[in-house]
Amino acid sequence: MNVVRVKGLHKYYGDLHAVKGVDLEVEEGSIHAILGPNGAGKTTTIKCLLGILKPQKGEVEVLGSSDPEKVLSSISYVPEEKEFYEFLTPVKAVRFCERFVEKFDPSKAIELIKEFRLPENARIGTFSHGMKTQLYLSLALAQNASLFVFDEPTWGLDPIVRNVVLDMIRELSGERTVLYTSHILPEVEKIADKVSIMVRGRFVFHGELEEAKRNFKYIVFDTEVDLPRNLVVATIKKTGAFIAVVYGEDNLQKVKELYPGKARVEEMNLEDIFMSLVRGDSNDDE
Numbered sequence: 001m002n003v004v005r006v007k008g009l010h011k012y013y014g015d016l017h018a019v020k021g022v023d024l025e026v027e028e029g030s031i032h033a034i035l036g037p038n039g040a041g042k043t044t045t046i047k048c049l050l051g052i053l054k055p056q057k058g059e060v061e062v063l064g065s066s067d068p069e070k071v072l073s074s075i076s077y078v079p080e081e082k083e084f085y086e087f088l089t090p091v092k093a094v095r096f097c098e099r100f101v102e103k104f105d106p107s108k109a110i111e112l113i114k115e116f117r118l119p120e121n122a123r124i125g126t127f128s129h130g131m132k133t134q135l136y137l138s139l140a141l142a143q144n145a146s147l148f149v150f151d152e153p154t155w156g157l158d159p160i161v162r163n164v165v166l167d168m169i170r171e172l173s174g175e176r177t178v179l180y181t182s183h184i185l186p187e188v189e190k191i192a193d194k195v196s197i198m199v200r201g202r203f204v205f206h207g208e209l210e211e212a213k214r215n216f217k218y219i220v221f222d223t224e225v226d227l228p229r230n231l232v233v234a235t236i237k238k239t240g241a242f243i244a245v246v247y248g249e250d251n252l253q254k255v256k257e258l259y260p261g262k263a264r265v266e267e268m269n270l271e272d273i274f275m276s277l278v279r280g281d282s283n284d285d286e
Helices: 042-049 068-074 090-100 106-115 129-141 159-172 185-191 209-215 249-258 270-279
Strands: 002-013 016-027 031-035 057-062 075-078 147-151 177-182 194-199 202-207 216-221 234-238 241-247 264-267
Touching: 002 042, 002 177, 016 031, 016 042, 016 057, 016 177, 016 194, 016 202, 031 042, 031 159, 031 185, 042 057, 042 147, 042 177, 057 068, 068 075, 075 129, 090 106, 090 129, 106 129, 129 147, 129 159, 147 159, 159 177, 159 185, 177 185, 185 270, 194 209, 194 270, 202 209, 202 270, 209 216, 209 270, 216 249, 216 270, 234 270, 241 249, 241 270
Parallel strands: 031 177, 031 194, 075 147, 147 177
Antiparallel strands: 002 016, 002 057, 194 202, 216 241, 216 264, 234 241
């Protein structure tokens, strides 16, 4: 069963085409990461599926409903911007959520605030960005939600706290579903069951990380060659080499047949895949 289904989603900001006809499916009980550089369209996609932004075109279904407002009580959301009423203290923030947030467990929130060692009675306006993130996570994780949506939840955290947060998110999988955005590859490798890689407003891969490593390959030529755009994902020009990134055995064989004996195939690790998709010349026609 898919908890999230997005089809043909387009979002413009004036003349900027931020999200370009994307499709996305998130399976129940999974941790699904959207991996991409800053500005790829991750946050815009998240806000469209939650009903915060209205797309110009496309279909969105969350928890079986095409109207996100009808299922908001079953969604816990940590936005990229961690904003609070800064005159509140953590304890008062918990009381506020207890009053206005459905399915909220105040004792769980206090437990997490203590675990993060946050000062319970200090004004939030005095907190660092990292402390505000930890407080936001304490409140979000205290909600008995079916779907947790985390948008760059570890940004600004030190490495020790970051690992604690990732372990907390990992523990949610199974009965609950997590949709998680990040631009940090090691985080995604640590917790994600499936990943969607987003570049320049489009998804260029959906699947398991091991599947990506098996199917993405470098094809290296000594000089620049003309390759059909439907066979390559991206190209990279370097001094003394022209590199094509291909996905799948069929495309790999077709490229090799076009230039027999002139190409060599090299394996790609996850960092190679991500960086080539982000920095290479991708097939990004409007």
